[in-house]
Every structure is written in structure tokens, then in C-alpha cells.
Amino acid sequence: MHPTLMNRRELDDIRLWLSQEIERLQLRVQVSDIDAAGERSLIRRRRAQAALCRLEMGTYGDYCKCGLSIEVERLRLDPAAPFCADCQAEIDDRRRAA
Numbered sequence: 452m453h454p455t456l457m458n459r460r461e462l463d464d465i466r467l468w469l470s471q472e473i474e475r476l477q478l479r480v481q482v483s484d485i486d487a488a489g490e491r492s493l494i495r496r497r498r499a500q501a502a503l504c505r506l507e508m509g510t511y512g513d514y515c516k517c518g519l520s521i522e523v524e525r526l527r528l529d530p531a532a533p534f535c536a537d538c539q540a541e542i543d544d545r546r547r548a549a
């Protein structure tokens with residue numbers, strides 16, 4: 452975690468946002484059939500749950516798959532972001548190329 456960059460109150464706000472997001476997405480998954488929109492909600496819920504899990508473990512934002520931290524500004528914009536900007540750009544490029 453980045454105690455000097457994100458204070459406890461900000462982390463509490465993110466925890467609350469993620470919990471509410473998971474609930475919202477849970478409802479959406481339940482009411483939608485397994486179509487493309489339902490699938491997207493499921494993926495977003497999984498992403499939010501993983502972020503909440505990292506927050507509870509005290510590793511929130513710590514390690515991207517490249518070993519670097521996820522940028523704080525990035526987490527403020529997307530609290531469930533699983534990757535740093537560079538890794539996400541690489542993933543997006545590969546997806547576009549596929």
C-alpha cells in the first residue's frame with residue numbers, strides 16, 4: 452500500500468466504493484441473461500472483488516504483474532485497476548492486434 456500517497460480515509464472511501472460497485476454489479480448479473488452485457492458485469496465484478504481483496508490484504512496497488520506499483524492517480528480514476536498504465540497499454544495493444 453502507499454501510506455504516504457493514499458491516506459486511511461481515502462482507502463476507506465475506495466473500500467466503500469468497491470463494496471457498492473460489487474453490489475451494483477451483482478444485481479446486474481442476476482437480472483441479466485448470460486448475454487454480452489451480463490458477461491461484462493461479471494468481469495467487472497470479479498475485478499472489483501479482486502481489488503477489494505488486495506485492499507483487505509494490505510497489498511492494494513502494490514504489485515502489478517511487472518512488479519511495479521500501480522500509479523495512485525490511476526487508482527483514483529479506476530479503483531479496481533489491476534495493472535499499471537504500461538502493462539494495461541501492452542494488454543490493450545495485444546488485444547487490438549488479435
Ligand SMILES: [Zn+2]
Binds near residue numbers: 515516517519534539
Ligand atoms: Zn505493470
